[in-house]
Structure formats: C-alpha cells, structure tokens
Amino acid sequence: MTKTNAYRVSVMAASVAGLLGTGALPAAAQQATSPQGWFKACAKQEDVDICNVQNIMTAETGQLLTAVSLIELKGKVNRKVFQVSVPSGRLVPPGIGLQIDGGKTQKLDYVICFPDRCVAETALTDQMVASFKKGGELLLTSVNFQNQQNPIKMTLAGFTGAFDGEPLQQSDIEARQKALQDYVSKNNEDFAKKLKEEQEKAKAAN
Numbered sequence: 001m002t003k004t005n006a007y008r009v010s011v012m013a014a015s016v017a018g019l020l021g022t023g024a025l026p027a028a029a030q031q032a033t034s035p036q037g038w039f040k041a042c043a044k045q046e047d048v049d050i051c052n053v054q055n056i057m058t059a060e061t062g063q064l065l066t067a068v069s070l071i072e073l074k075g076k077v078n079r080k081v082f083q084v085s086v087p088s089g090r091l092v093p094p095g096i097g098l099q100i101d102g103g104k105t106q107k108l109d110y111v112i113c114f115p116d117r118c119v120a121e122t123a124l125t126d127q128m129v130a131s132f133k134k135g136g137e138l139l140l141t142s143v144n145f146q147n148q149q150n151p152i153k154m155t156l157a158g159f160t161g162a163f164d165g166e167p168l169q170q171s172d173i174e175a176r177q178k179a180l181q182d183y184v185s186k187n188n189e190d191f192a193k194k195l196k197e198e199q200e201k202a203k204a205a206n
Contacts, residue, residue, distance in 0.1 A: 038162035080124035097141040
C-alpha cells in the first residue's frame, strides 16, 4: 500500500471510528468515566467492511477524553489498525504513550487531527491483541499544548468478550447512545444543582 493510500485508509478508519462512537466533544482534564465499556460495532463504507472494537472514556459531561479503537478493514482494502483518539490541542511530537499493566511504554504517532480530536495510530498485530486479552489495564498518556501530561487509565475487563463476540446491532448501538445521553444529562443536572446550592450559600454568607 502506498503512503497516500495508507493515509486515506487511516482517515477513513478514524472517521468511521468517530461515527461508531458517541459523538462526544473534547474537554479539559476531568474525572474520566466509561459507562459503556468495550464493545464491537461494524459498518460498511466505500466497498470496505469495517469492524471496530472500542472503548470510549468521557468526562462526566460526556466530553471525549480518550477513545481506543481496534479496527479491521476487509474488502477493497484489507488492513488492521490500532487507533487512540484524544482531544485536540495536543503537542504532536510526543505522540501518545501506551502502557499495559505498567510495562514498557510504546509511542503512538499522530496521523491526523480533526477539529474535535487528534488520532494516533499503529498497526494492529496479533501480539497486541493477545497482550490486551491477558492484561488488566491500559495507561494512555498524551501531552497537551501546555506541555502537561494527560494520563488516562482504561480497564481491559470485558475486552476479550467484545473482541471475540458478535458486533452490536444498530438498535443496540442506539440504545447505548441513549443510555449515555441520559447519563450525561443526569450529571449535568446534578452539576447545575450543586452550582446553584453553592451560589445560594455564597449569597447567604454575604
């Protein structure tokens, strides 16, 4: 595959990864959560069948912190890709550091930045998949524009079942997205309530 074609495939995979995800937006460092865990979603684009095993870490507001995608493309293009998406505003040279259970850090280089996220990528190998199945936790570290490291921990619990299992149906994906939206709405309501309480306390104190 030529460098140009590889780039196009990377963009295609990153775009589909975004479509199959939550549609979340970037955020500053906040408490990370992953209410959905690992899951597999498949789609077809430009004569290419794409399956994506993914886990999306968000802030309690639903904004993207880190998303991991193990993508397999079959058909007109055949390729296996491992991608990590983080909010935009990253320093590009450091890339993203990947550690499994505190082991050796592997550097992932960025391949593209969209307005809402930057995507780092490497080839998806059988060895990587096996290490994910054996592992307990990923540590993914990017560096923001203030030269501060943003480490995010992601559990590997549930990875094997998602990777080896059947992909979610469209109805399942829609149900998961609704559950996430409800989760985010509740957190936003709780935040607004706490903010109002703090404001009222401040007024009473004056």
